Amino acid sequence: MIEFLMPSLGADMEDGTLVEWRKKPGDFLNRGDIIADVDTQKGLIEIEVFEEGVLEKLLVEEGLKVPVGTILALINPDGIAGKKSKGQPMDEKVPIQQPIEETRPVSFEEQNSETKRIKASPLAKRIAEAERIDLSSISGTGENGAITKEDVENAIATREGVAEMEKPKGIKMEIAGEPEKGKAGTEQVGMEQLKEAVPEKKPMGTVPPVEAIRSAVAAAMSKSNREIPHYYLEKKIDMSKSLSWLKEANSERPVQKRLLPAALLIKAVALAVDEVPALNAVWENGLQLKNEINIGFVVSLRTGGIMVPAIHQADAKSVDEIMEVLNDVIPRARALKLRSSELSDSTITITNIGEGSADKVFGVIYPPQVAIIGFGGISEEPFAENGLLGIRPIVHVTLAGDHRATDGLTGSRFLGALNKYLQNPETL
Amino acid sequence: MNKSEILNTIHELLKNIAPEMDPTLLGQEENIREALNIDSYDALQFIVALCEKLKIDIPEQDYGKTATIKSLLTYLEKKII
Incomplete structure (x- = not known):
């Protein structure tokens, strides 16, 4: 039996409220299915399942707020769907979970007494x-x-x-x-x-107050500043070639398909980090390298605060595909409607301050990741090359690295690789 | 579509992007993006929305002409009327 737990959607998350079950006992679950909606400081999040099987039993009632790691449901990997028998043969790599007798799920009564539950409707x-x-x-x-x-x-x-x-x-x-x-x-x-x-006070349905997001950011950043010894590097990168490539690419595209420099920068980071894998990792009892390159992209909210949705396997996506993901995920991030995998899977983060703003941004690493890359606004600057001085569009790129995990030399290799890709945009 | 209808459309589309601001308070020569705190992603969405609503194309090299209400109105008038 697989235990389905309240997931942690970031270092700052302590608990979540199960707002709605989207599946019922007897339903067959495929990888990536949305099993429930959970209310967190970061909005109403669609929780996905990553195991296949039949939903055996729901252990947490709708409306209950439970800590991260609480068993929410049991999934039978060998089950035959009660009502719907569209079940495919079971995947052999279903993780073996501990028998439930050993880690007994917390009963409703126990959870009630732990959190001193008061009977109230979720709304x-x-x-x-x-x-x-x-x-x-x-x-x-x-x-x-x-x-x-x-x-x-x-x-x-x-x-x-x-x-x-x-x-x-x-x-x-x-x-x-x-x-x-x-x-x-x-x-x-x-x-x-x-x-x-200002529009009338928003209905309290799913949108958490500004303060909740602020405190989620505060918790994650305080943890980072407390625990992670940051080191910082900066490189000035000539964007002439990348911008002409973009201009050329956009001249052939209808307005809806046009690319932003951010899409190109994300792809370049993904390829560069593939050459320096020590930065694509988490620090949890030591350095753990990650296989997938999932880029967290910082999205600012108009009311203050940020959300950092993941762009999954950015190294394997084309620049157009990355732009499509941005078109999908940025509005959802702003509406606080992200999926659990988008909030929890990032392996490295990019913060892009955008054009017309600050020249440089020095990031604070989002734990447990080990690096954050900051792009300042692209602006014209004098730039010397081969003994000649010219005016070029320049971006200042910074890297903040976790010094427990890597050293400046590693970070410097990354910035070199990033420069190489941005000088050869046709390879992106 | 006359000038004031174009202006209303601009205001309406800006309101969609920056719902907590009042775009009718924008000065003629004020930088729209700076005043309404619009980032490059939303700026592109605004241009997409303008193109769709007014059934025109705004090529990338003309983005600079969309910076203020005054320049945007002049530009759109030429395109539409």
């Missing part, structure tokens, strides 16, 4: 969490005293009545901070105008 819980309402302070009016959405809304209304004179909280604080960033039109954009420009 009520989400609203309460977002609004920082203590559920234990509310008495439920639902079935068996369960707390409903209305109960929570009443509690919020009561609190807001009491705290009318207090400073605005949560999302309203973000609005108050906006004038600095977006000085749209007039110099002094008043609060009233900004309020109008």
Whole structure:
């Protein structure tokens, strides 16, 4: 029997709320099927399964928040699908799991007592969490005293009545901070105008509050800064050839298929890291090299915070395919609708600050990875080559490496390889 | 399509990309991307949306003409009207 666990979707994740089971006992599961939706600090994530078999039993109720590693369900790798018998022959490399007698799944009652569960509907819980309402302070009016959405809304209304004179909280604080960033039109954009420009408070359904994402970033970055001794390298790369290649490529493409420099940079990093595999790794009780090159690409959210979806096996994809992945994943990252594999599979990260912005970015490694590559904005600079000085489009590329895992020489070899690929864009 | 209809379309498409901002407050010569905090990915999406909505093609060498409301309006007027 295979135990299906609450996955860790990043170093910062401690628990997740099982919002919905997408499969039921008796269903046949194929690799990559979405088995459940789990609510995390990074949004409502579709959880995929990576074993084949028949879903034997669900062990966690919908609406329950459980720690990472909790057994959520049992999957029978030899099972014959109860109702649907589209089962293919079993894959022999199904991992042998410990018998369930030894690692007994936690029963509902035990989990309840561990987390002191209060009966409340999933929606009520989400609203309460977002609004920082203590559920234990509310008495439920639902079935068996369960707390409903209305109960929570009443509690919020009561609190807001009491705290009318207090400073605005949560999302309203973000609005108050906006004038600095977006000085749209007039110099002094008043609060009233900004309020109008902001859509009405989002429904609390699946979108976690700005603070949740902020604290997920805070947790991961603090861990990194605490545990990882970073070293930093920088290389100035002439982008003339890459940009002319892109210009040429884009002139033949309809607007929907046009490539951004980011797609080219991602492919170049993937090929360069293939030559320096020590950077494509994680540090977990020592250096563990990874076979697949899955590039985490930092996507900034308009409300602040970042998401880092993985571009799987970027070395094996064409530049066009990478652009297609970006077109798919960036809007989903911004909508906080990523899949579990996209949040947990990255083996190295790229942060690309984009054109017209800072010249250089020195990244903070996302643990347990061992390197992050930073691309500054591409801009014209004087550049000397073969005794001649010219003006070229230049990108400053930085590498932050984990000094426990690799040394500067390794990082330097990587930057050399990256330069080689960007000088020969036709090889990408 | 007249000038004010084009302007409305621009505002509408910018609103889709930067929903928390009000693009009607943009100054004529203000850099749209900087003012609305739009990154290169969203800038491309804006151009794609303009092309689809107005049924035109904006070649890459013309992207520079889309930087401000004033230059974008002038450019689109020539294309459409």
